[in-house]
Amino acid sequence: MTFKxxxxxxxGFSNSxxxxxxxxxxxxxxxxxxxxxxxxxxxxxxxFRAEKQEHWFAGLESTFTTFSGVPEEVLMDNPRALVVRHxxxxxxxxxxxxxxxxxxxxxxxxxACAPYRARTKGKTxxxxxxxxxxxxxxxxFASWEAFEAHLARWEREVANFRIHGTTGEAPIIRFARDExxxxxxxxxxxxxxxxxxxxxxxxxxxxxxxxxxxxxxPWRLIGERVAVTVAAGEVRIRHGVHQVAVHEQLxxxxxxxxxxxxxxxCCRAQWRGPxxxxxxxxxxxxxxxxxxxxxxxx
Numbered sequence: 117m118t119f120k121x122x123x124x125x126x127x128g129f130s131n132s133x134x135x136x137x138x139x140x141x142x143x144x145x146x147x148x149x150x151x152x153x154x155x156x157x158x159x160x161x162x163x164f165r166a167e168k169q170e171h172w173f174a175g176l177e178s179t180f181t182t183f184s185g186v187p188e189e190v191l192m193d194n195p196r197a198l199v200v201r202h203x204x205x206x207x208x209x210x211x212x213x214x215x216x217x218x219x220x221x222x223x224x225x226x227x228a229c230a231p232y233r234a235r236t237k238g239k240t241x242x243x244x245x246x247x248x249x250x251x252x253x254x255x256x257f258a259s260w261e262a263f264e265a266h267l268a269r270w271e272r273e274v275a276n277f278r279i280h281g282t283t284g285e286a287p288i289i290r291f292a293r294d295e296x297x298x299x300x301x302x303x304x305x306x307x308x309x310x311x312x313x314x315x316x317x318x319x320x321x322x323x324x325x326x327x328x329x330x331x332x333x334p335w336r337l338i339g340e341r342v343a344v345t346v347a348a349g350e351v352r353i354r355h356g357v358h359q360v361a362v363h364e365q366l367x368x369x370x371x372x373x374x375x376x377x378x379x380x381x382c383c384r385a386q387w388r389g390p391x392x393x394x395x396x397x398x399x400x401x402x403x404x405x406x407x408x409x410x411x412x413x414x
Contacts, residue, residue, distance in 0.1 A: 158291040159275040161247055161267045169197040173218055177307055185299025189225045204231040217347030221308045311347035329366040
């Protein structure tokens, strides 16, 4: 995943095993993941025990906090936890609703890189390879906490203060001079945590009710079960994998007094059907994966 300001950040997970001669990381018999971020050449690394959506978000938020700012754009390598589908021909992308809400909360634009484009993906993988070879390979750790402490110390004392072979200067100095001012301030925002995921049955009035307020849904879904995501001031409604409606979240008024603005195809009494063209319808070795975020020019 790459974050773009005038330059860019990068982040990604790796599933490479780090057992045997490479590294010994104590923990349960399940994969461990490393999550990291990088700004042109500055690194930030986090370790997780899974590669779920919440870990992507935690890695991103940790990066924003560490770098004291948020980029304009985040370019990612189509992870299943964040991208529902990406058509390689048309380049049309459907992002996960939670990612959309997360990006709105932190005010950046999500963007998926072209499928099978090795050049873009390689920007992140180069950083991942650096962490694997220089921070982890050949080390053993007494506990998971010791592993995390080692990564933090390596990031703080080695990765960001070494003299880079290409630029001839320490990444932390380059970041402070050329990149930090291009990031948007955090603005005191709390961690993304107020998101709710609900299910509702569409009523005969072509609407669902959430917190005493009604939100319109296409008439053809009357009686159907829909999934609802409430976050970042929006209500997003899905039927299967298709998003069928998006509304501004309403607050403070009962359903009888306040409804979301109806879509022009939401009520069968007003329309005979959707408009033409509408088709929405205990101890031991474990493998370690990690996400490395970095700024890089794209």
